[in-house]
Amino acid sequence: MSTDGPHVLVTAASKHGATMEIAEHLARALEQSAAGMRCGLVATSIPVERGPDPAQYDAVVLGSAVYVGRWLEPARHYAAEHAAALRARPVWLLSSGPIGEPPFPADEPHDAESLRSLAGARAHRVFPGRLDKHLLGIGERAMVTAMRAPVGDFRDWGALGAWAEEIAEELAALALGTPAVPVASPG
Numbered sequence: 001m002s003t004d005g006p007h008v009l010v011t012a013a014s015k016h017g018a019t020m021e022i023a024e025h026l027a028r029a030l031e032q033s034a035a036g037m038r039c040g041l042v043a044t045s046i047p048v049e050r051g052p053d054p055a056q057y058d059a060v061v062l063g064s065a066v067y068v069g070r071w072l073e074p075a076r077h078y079a080a081e082h083a084a085a086l087r088a089r090p091v092w093l094l095s096s097g098p099i100g101e102p103p104f105p106a107d108e109p110h111d112a113e114s115l116r117s118l119a120g121a122r123a124h125r126v127f128p129g130r131l132d133k134h135l136l137g138i139g140e141r142a143m144v145t146a147m148r149a150p151v152g153d154f155r156d157w158g159a160l161g162a163w164a165e166e167i168a169e170e171l172a173a174l175a176l177g178t179p180a181v182p183v184a185s186p187g
Contacts, residue, residue, distance in 0.1 A: 004040050011063070012096075019063060033165045039171065053085070057089070058171070060086060060091045094126075129154060
């Protein structure tokens, strides 16, 4: 890792912008976390479609919006194309998509386990997303209406901040060569 603190890439595929907003928030939360500030962590958020090189970073959080139980193709392609570089550093996976209270669907994406194995990810987390009918195409609106899907912003910024603290704590421990201090998980 670099001498001035770990550099973390947070990259995500987002269809209507909500997942990219989650990635941007996570990058800020990583830097502003207690562990992140302690070890000088620097996080950069770049859309996966721009093809950021994971080899240029000490760690990666790779995320995707989930539609019909699967990650978006650009994120799946990115994971496959950069699998060797991802496996060579700490990686976390983030899925965004469930909506409603309680979040639906409750299941992990169908491809989460294979992506976790491909990237050698330490963990995978699913966070609720946002459904804004105004951002949807005609076909998507028809499907949302037919499914009676709940509309609204269900993203949990507090849970995302807590996860950022967990990731930063692990990276700080790796940077300093010490065991990570356990962070209490919500729930």
